[in-house]
Structures are given as C-alpha cells and as structure tokens.
Amino acid sequence: MTKAFVVGHPIKHSRSPLIHGYWLKQYGLDGSYERIDVAPVNFGDFLKSFRSQGFAGGNVTIPHKEMAFLSVERRTAQAERVGAVNTLWIEDGVLWGDNTDVAGFMAHLDASLGTGWEQDVETILVLGAGGAARAVVAGLQNRPCKRIFVANRTLSKAEDLVRDLRRGSPVALETAAWEALPRVIPHAQLIVNTTSLGMAGQPPLVLDLSRAPRHAVVADIVYVPLETPLLAAAAAQGLRTVDGLGMLLHQAVPGFKRWFGVTPEVTPELRALILADIEAHR
C-alpha cells in the first residue's frame, strides 16, 4: 500500500484528505492519505523520518512551506521561483520539493477560460504579494502577455516579489501602489486577487471595476465563500469571473501523480464534494 500525508500545524481543517481520498477511491488504488499535525520544532525530524514510517511523500501546508523549501535536497523550477514547497516526494533516494500552486492556478485558469485565453490579454493585475501571489505571478509570467502589475497594501513587499521574479522573466513585471489601482484597472484584461480580503471573516476587497475593460476576467483565489464580494461585483458589471476552488483542486493533481502513479481528473463531482464540505462547515 502507498501512503501519503499532509503535514501542517494546525491541520484539522485541511481539505486535502477529502480530495486525495476521493481519487484513491475513484481509481481503486491501494493507498492512504492522512493528516499529520507536526509543530514547527519537530518539522525537521519529521522530514528525516517520514520515509522510515512508510510514506512515499505528501503535502506541506502552513506554517511549514518555507522550512520545507530550505530542507529538501532538490527543488523544481517552480518551487525555486516561489520560495516555498507544498509537495514532497522521493526520487532515486533524493527528497524533492515542488510548489504545485503554480501549475494548479494555471490549470484552473485554462480549464475555466479555455486554452488560448491569453491571446486577448496584454496586461494583468495581481493584488497581493504573499506566497500565493508569488505562485500566481510565477505561473502567469510564462504566458504570452506583455506586462504584469503587482499591487499590494505594503508596497515594499510587491517590490521584493517583482525583484525576485523579474530575473529571466519573458514578461515585464511592475509594481503598482494600492492608491494607483484606479489608473491600472482600465488596462487590465485579467485581475487576480491573492490577498485574504473577501475571505469569510475578513473585510471585502472593494475595487471600482466600472472602468475595467469590457472583456476583462476577474479571478479570486479565495474560495470561502465561493462567490466573494469581488466576484459578485465583477459579475454585476458583466465581467467574466473565475472562482478560487479550482486552484485548490488542481494543485493536488501533481502530488497524487507522484505518489500513486495516476494523473487524477478534477471532475464536477469532486468539486461538488468539496463545496458540500465547505457549506457544511460554514
């Protein structure tokens, strides 16, 4: 039997076991995927010992993603760009780390908008400059758009992000001050919220979308609630919207493939299962 885990602190609320459990059942695989609560002081020991406990690898979540980044022996290019690792596996005895949020966000955009959506997109606006923003920018900068603006309440964090990700970027990366948003929005064909604003219990993200391009797409990575105030405002303006749940589902795909050897599908049934769980725990 192949065993995988999600490790975090706390870990009770992780939905990853539901996602991987669904796929294990769906594909009739002899495997398990379990939650493991490990405090930060013990995380280094956990990384050394999970192999001897029979695990093939697993997911890493808050607060261990940066520590995992520093501790793995090899990293994928995506992990390198983001500076955080959320997926671990062993290959030829070597501990590898990936950041599958990058591929997860892009796969979700492609699935939602249809491949080739970038053809109409020259300018992208990303709001936020945390770990999630890095994953989103790292994915978008490999697509044929012209420029990506990164706006953040704390401008210095946007500057750090742009400095780190600009190296080797085929796309121009620029910062935008939060106060400058009204001047950027009219040019942005894709707007992505990666901040925690709009999440249940947080204030909403209020943007004036009245001057956004008519064909603009507004995406949110927040998925509780599924329709954030930002997405509701975008829909009210007649703009296309992309919700945050798909990124959660798609980021799980590469890990499952590594540990269990099958590329799983993100199906409407899986989406409905996770949505029902979100509703049940609100």
Ligand code: ATR
């Ligand atoms: P993650 O790893 O999920 O991206 P994070 O690193 O804590 O989480 O980043 C949270 C993001 O939400 C940051 O960009 C943060 O802005 P600051 O860098 O200025 O803190 C943003 N954010 C959180 N609360 C906010 C608020 N009230 N207004 C504007 N931005 C906010």
